[in-house]
Amino acid sequence: MRRRTFLANSAALGGSTLLGTAGATATTATTQASGGTRTTETLLAGTKYATDVITIDAPNDGPTAVVVGGMHGDEPSGYRAASDVASWEFDAGKLVVLPEANRPAIEQETRHNDDGDLNRKFPTGQAAETKLARAIWRLVENADPDVVLDLHSSKGVYRTHESAVGQAVFPTVVDPAPTYAQVAIETANDTVVPWYMPYHRYERGNFLDGSSPLLVHKVAGDLDRPGYIVESTKFVLDPPTAARWTSLVAETLLAKHGIPRRDGRVEITAGGGNR
Amino acid sequence: MSDATADRVDFRRLRTVFAGRVVVAVFAFLTIPLVVGSLDGRLLTPLAYPGYLVMMIGSSVGSYLFPNYALWLFWAPFLLGCYAVAVVAGIGYRTVR
Numbered sequence: 001m002r003r004r005t006f007l008a009n010s011a012a013l014g015g016s017t018l019l020g021t022a023g024a025t026a027t028t029a030t031t032q033a034s035g036g037t038r039t040t041e042t043l044l045a046g047t048k049y050a051t052d053v054i055t056i057d058a059p060n061d062g063p064t065a066v067v068v069g070g071m072h073g074d075e076p077s078g079y080r081a082a083s084d085v086a087s088w089e090f091d092a093g094k095l096v097v098l099p100e101a102n103r104p105a106i107e108q109e110t111r112h113n114d115d116g117d118l119n120r121k122f123p124t125g126q127a128a129e130t131k132l133a134r135a136i137w138r139l140v141e142n143a144d145p146d147v148v149l150d151l152h153s154s155k156g157v158y159r160t161h162e163s164a165v166g167q168a169v170f171p172t173v174v175d176p177a178p179t180y181a182q183v184a185i186e187t188a189n190d191t192v193v194p195w196y197m198p199y200h201r202y203e204r205g206n207f208l209d210g211s212s213p214l215l216v217h218k219v220a221g222d223l224d225r226p227g228y229i230v231e232s233t234k235f236v237l238d239p240p241t242a243a244r245w246t247s248l249v250a251e252t253l254l255a256k257h258g259i260p261r262r263d264g265r266v267e268i269t270a271g272g273g274n275r
Numbered sequence: 276m277s278d279a280t281a282d283r284v285d286f287r288r289l290r291t292v293f294a295g296r297v298v299v300a301v302f303a304f305l306t307i308p309l310v311v312g313s314l315d316g317r318l319l320t321p322l323a324y325p326g327y328l329v330m331m332i333g334s335s336v337g338s339y340l341f342p343n344y345a346l347w348l349f350w351a352p353f354l355l356g357c358y359a360v361a362v363v364a365g366i367g368y369r370t371v372r
């Protein structure tokens with residue numbers, strides 16, 4: 001477990017400067033309710049990348065999840081779904097949600113920011129390549145997550161349009177991600193994708209193993225943890241609907257990992273979370 | 276029978292072929308439920324299914340032939356394709372009747 005040890009060390013080193021470089025973190029709000037604690041902080045406060053991080057500490061102990069949206073600024077269903085997750089209450093576990101990872105790109109409604117494609121800046125075994133990517137990776141490492149979700153929108157339909165990714169869930173090679181991805185896909189296809197849209201059924205994408213410089217690849221490569229990229233399409237699907245479908249996939253994955261949403265749509269089956 | 280009358284008859288026949296009631300009805304049936312549903316997913320109904328199939332099959336072939344085209348461009352050939360289907364349906368309807 002070399003990676004675990006490395007993570008523990010870096011978490012200890014992180015100490016009080018959990019989120020930003022040079023302590024550039026501003027806590028803006030903490031609320032406490034029966035549903036646990038909800039804290040909003042700012043990642044890279046005072047820079048052009050400044051963006052909210054919402055931490056939800058559910059009343060019962062459980063695993064930790066990091067949920068990221070808005071890595072690409074022109075993918076509204078991804079960051080809308082991440083905002084959904086940030087607004088939910090949970091029965092157990094802890095969530096660190098970064099709904100709008102790439103604020104400059106979101107404001108310009110472009111895939112890239114000035115530094116290029118943010119989701120190509122996370123090489124396995126090396127430091128992340130830009131200031132924003134390093135801040136995001138530090139956030140992930142310090143959260144010490146049991147699972148990471150990265151929510152995106154795509155343009156076409158998987159295996160229907162040339163080089164289009166989806167409606168698809170891409171799990172890391174790390175168990176039980178491939179199995180849980182399949183459960184989430186089936187749940188979404190059974191409950192939200194209508195029968196008369198057969199091409200829009202979610203499919204399982206290839207395994208992420210650290211061979212590409214994507215955030216979730218690095219989760220597999222450096223942390224050896226379960227992680228998922230969730231892609232919902234813009235094709236013949238409006239962003240609010242695609243976001244609802246993405247939210248359901250996220251809810252299912254979190255529930256399978258032992259972080260059930262309070263009053264959620266996904267049924268928690270007996271023994272769920274350790275199948 | 277004057278030439279003018281013959282022209283008018285021809286024009287009326289052309290209009291029936293290209294814009295008759297059956298043509299308009301089939302075109303609307305193929306396009307409206309899908310267009311409305313893609314603008315607001317809450318308005319998607321099974322009525323969108325025929326248009327959806329035309330769109331998915333057409334855009335699948337289209338993206339194979341023109342992989343560099345933005346996918347939203349396929350709405351144009353979709354509308355043309357639905358119109359072609361509607362004209363054929365209109366001709367078929369009158370042949371059978």
Ligand SMILES: [Zn+2]
Binds near residue numbers: 071152
């Ligand atoms: Zn993306």
